[in-house]
Amino acid sequence: MTHPWKEELNKLLLQGASYADVRYTPREDSAALVMRNGNLLAFSAGGERGFGVRVLYQGAWGFAASSDLGSITATFARALDNAKSTARRLSRPIRLADKQVHTGRFTSPCLVDPAQVPYDEQVAFLRRVDTALQQTGVEQRMIFLRTQSRLTEYYDTQGAQIVKEIREIFPYLGIQGRDGDGETQSRRYSPPRLGSTRGWEIMQADFFEEQAARMVRELNETLAAPKCPSDVRSVILMPDIMYLQVHETIGHPLELDRILGYELSYAGGSFVRLSDFGALRYGTDKLTVRADATMENSPGSFGYDDDGVEAQNNLLIKDGILVGAITSRQMVTEANDKMGREYFKGSGGTARASSFRRTPLERMTNISVDPGTDGTLEDIIAKTEKGIVLSGDKSWSIGSNREQFHFANHYGYLVEDGQKKGVVRSCAYSGETLPFYNSLAMVGDERTWQVEFVPNCGKGMPSQTMQLGHGVPVCRFDNVKVGE
Amino acid sequence: MLQQMKETLLALREYALERNLQAQLSLHREDSHLTRLANGSVSLNTTESVTSLSVTAYGDRRTATATLVCGLKDLDMMRQAVDRAAAMLPHASRLSFQPTLPSIPADSTCETGYDAALAQLGSAGILDYISDAAAGLEDEDLTLGGSFSVGGTAWCTLSTATPHSVSWRLSDAQITLVLASAKNKWEINAEQSAQSLDDLDPKAMRRHLAFLKEQYLTREAVRLPLGPVRVVFGAAATAEYLSYLSYLGLDGSAMKQGNSIHREEDIGQRTLSHKITVTEGPDCPGAFALPTDDFGRSRGTAAWYDKGVLRGFIWDQGAADEYAQTPTGHNLAHHSFALQPGDMAVNDLQALAAAPRDTDILYVPYLHYTGVVSPSEGLITGTSRFGALLLKKDGAIQVPYNVRFTEKLEDIFGGKLLWLSSESTVYNTSSTYGSRNPSALRVPRLMCCDQINVEISNKSY
DSSP states (O other): OOOOHHHHHHHHHHTTOSEEEEEEEEEEEEEEEEEETTEEEEEEEEEEEEEEEEEEETTEEEEEEESOGGGHHHHHHHHHHHHHHHTTSOSSOOOOOOOOOOEEEEEOOOSSOGGGSOHHHHHHHHHHHHHHHOOTTOOEEEEEEEEEEEEEEEEETTOOEEEEEEEEEEEEEEEEEEOTTSOEEEEEEOOOOOSSOOSGGGOOHHHHHHHHHHHHHHHHHHHTSOBOOOEEEEEEEOHHHHHHHHIIIIIGGGBHHHHTTTTTTTTOOOSOOGGGTTTOBOSOTTOOEEEETTOSSOTTOOSBOTTSOBOOEEEEEETTEEOOOBOOHHHHHHHHHHHTSOOSOSOOSOEEOSSTTSOOEEOOOBEEEOOOSSOOHHHHHHTOSEEEEEEOOOEEEEOTTSSEEEEEESEEEEEETTEEEEEEBSEEEEEEHHHHHTTEEEEOOGGGOEEEEEEEEEETTTTEEEEEEEEEOOEEEEEEEEOO | OHHHHHHHHHHHHHHHHHTTOEEEEEEEEEEEEEEEEETTEEEEEEEEEEEEEEEEEEETTEEEEEEEEEOTTOHHHHHHHHHHHHHHGGGSOOOSSOOOOOOOOSOEEEOTTOOHHHHTOHHHHHHHHHHHHTTTTOOSSEEEEEEEEEEEEEEEEEETTEEEEEEEEEEEEEEEEEEEETTTOOEEEEEEEESSGGGOOHHHHHHHHHHHHHHHHHSOEEOOOSEEEEEEEOHHHHHHHHHHHHHHTTBHHHHHTTOSSOOGGGTTSBOSOTTOOEEESSOOTTSOOOSBOTTOOBOOOEEEEETTEEOOOBOOHHHHHHHTOOOOSOOSSOOOEEEOOOSBOOOSHHHHHHSOOSSOEEEEOEEEEEEEEETTTTEEEEEEESSOEEEOTTSOEEEEOOEEEEEEHHIIIIITEEEEBSSEEEEEOOOOSSSOOOOEEEEESOEEEEEEEEOEEOSOO
16 A cells, blocks of 8 residues: 655645654564463564654654554644644754765565464474473573564655665573572573574574573572672673673763753763763773674664664774764754764764654664773683673663663672682672773673674653664773672 | 444454454553653654554463554454464463453443543643743753653453453553753752643642752752661652562562562561551552453452561462462552551651751652662662752751662661651652553652661762
């Protein structure tokens, strides 16, 4: 069926709008399978369609969305009305940075569409992995598989026409047991990037069975271990926690809308000020971080953002100095105005919306730490006098300006005089963001670097859940407070 | 609206029965309006009209669910969702228990919580409220942020077992206004929850913001020392802890999975302070309480913690089926928990600030981004935010930078609890991540705990 998107957009221009875009999702298919202790508790498939219209009128945004394709004209009119109402309380009219107008298509790399895999095969996969997890010491087993396939058409009044077809697959394994004090200990696994595509082809049962065996071994080591000491020492973060450290204390605080105060009422602000760009020493010179939406095969790579801007690879931190931010068309003009110079040369192409019914926001793409020159995990351990190796994202809590943090981990073992020592349980560490990154002492090389996927980054009002990635190496930070 | 939804579901029920399918069929409809503010301006004004169908097919020890977001009149698409659930069902692996298909004994419709005047407030009404609430408070440095979410939610569910349905319609508003200093990077806030238009009180919001603004502009800013401090939590912070307690303490499934602070043998035992009574049920004003669950069970209000004694665990039908328990009437879109008030006649921040005290008190209205460090220990970490004050024992007031606590629920609601306010208030806990689903907790206006350990103390705002 053909819908009159361009005609409706042109009508908005005739009614005084300076810009408008529409995102139409003719089809979104999703599925979720949840198996707990062998019981398939959730076996669901979802379908969705609808459209969302964004209008800029006299410098004010209005947005309206509907799942009813019989209400297209009314919904476009509602979006314009919303923009007109907004103009009543507007201290700074919105200007969008210039962009190149694209006609294009992006398809995420996928060999086997999960939606085409027979249900029996999907369920059998879960059952096989569940069997691998069903071992001594394991009291609770959880396997979760979520797949999503979304087709989105984007049109705007500048002439852009973009089609995106993105497929995602997010498997997750979790196990729990009780330690000698009766407290619950857990181990989880979500695979990092496993190749150049991410369809059903990544669901190799042998590989997941190997991971299950490792999880069971590590859980049992944890259950029998003494408690993590509470002291100050070096922490060596494995990629499956380093990604979250980067996510929460580099990614979020460098979202330009946060820095400009757009998230203050809910998600929070940022300790970063506009005057910090080009000057702030965020970390040691071993720290280089980039927002790379062009990375091969990651949920943080999408071809074009929801402003219609092409995906980019931009530096955020270079040799420890803050140089860039996660930006969109709207925020860079406001930031440049407030800085009194054109620091941001254009949109960084990070405006993303989680569905047709949400508006685009600055979102992380692939926020990645460049690999270093300090070798492998073993090399780093060998050069550590008093430390702890930490793995797993058990819990996280961050200050409202991302200035401090507390993370708990599933698995850890001590390091003394360059040697691996015993496993400890109930591991956690905390700190302040800038002192922490300025204690970055060692960065592992390419052999330790992997791309971790994030399926559920939350932000915004109305709230949105976004998928993205982080390429991270093993890193060592010194003088960190350890313990619950 | 509810009638149209029920007729649609009855048509789908007929379709399912023609195919010998046992199924639960549910429709959710939301008409939402959200106005967002930042830096003194409206940054977004959005409306969303979305209809969602859920079809869960039941078979011999198995279920399968198909969901669909579409138009309310898209009956052909909805029939395809029924077909999809039916097609999936044979492929679901057998469960170790038989899931119970709802068999609703009689129609239940509740619209008493719906006020069209609130649900359809519109942009003009929202902006009028914001203007009143912020009147005279902004200047070149201090600008308004926040969000005003308002709308209506309609729900109807039935099954192939009977033609009866459970349906309800609610209006709600969740308002947060933030006054932020661009120069000093502090933020203060005021929040309000509404179920009807009469609940909106912009003047109360303004009073609260004005009081905090005065403190933040005139009082000395301080970095707190690490270590124990007496804390008075505001409603938002108390609701945050209560929300964790309702799950980590009372959810039967969490208990069975080792993610609870309790075990079965704790029933009948005093596990928390005798000052703690937590109820859940339809007698919870302002908390969007539902009189009937999705199985058609009439609900009553019960004390789950009664003067600190654990009275039982909450079991929805699915958990009850899985763990061979008796369901407690909690197949609901949302719960309505209340922490009953105490006996301290200090019921707002101004009264607290004016009251004599023999030690310093840290007032923490709000906790930001809390995390569960250990579920079985009930260990929660989080950071203060939005308008904390240090009330010195000599009567002076200072403005503290934010601090981090990591505390156990059994201490917060147990040995460390000193007093609860004599009045309660409703705190809106609605999330906008998924479909609209208004929810709120009723909590004492203030809760005082001693020996709360400051483990990180920020050096600046």
